[in-house]
Amino acid sequence: MSLEELRKRIDAIDAEIVKLIGHRIGVAQEIGREKRAQGRRVNDQAREKRVLGHIRSLARSEKVNQEVIEGIYQQLIKVCRRLSRRSRRLQRGGRPSVFRAAGSHPTL
Numbered sequence: 001m002s003l004e005e006l007r008k009r010i011d012a013i014d015a016e017i018v019k020l021i022g023h024r025i026g027v028a029q030e031i032g033r034e035k036r037a038q039g040r041r042v043n044d045q046a047r048e049k050r051v052l053g054h055i056r057s058l059a060r061s062e063k064v065n066q067e068v069i070e071g072i073y074q075q076l077i078k079v080c081r082r083l084s085r086r087s088r089r090l091q092r093g094g095r096p097s098v099f100r101a102a103g104s105h106p107t108l
Helices: 003-037 045-061 066-091
Strands: none
Touching: 003 066, 045 066
């Protein structure tokens, strides 16, 4: 397979990954809204630990570096937390904020 063909495969995979991340973030935001409606805390460290453990297990079964995958998911969870805080601020009439973290996108 040529370099150009391989790059096209990577581009297609990236498009799928971005779509799935967007979907995951949307579901996480729904969970946050539901928790707030129930008067529960949005952050759940025990759940996050279980998610990361599950992700490590998936990585192990796919023979992917577990530490790398866990690091990616830690960032994803961090973004979801920030979005939840932003959503809560906006619901209370606050101003939207732009994330200051390196590499973060203002619309996330």
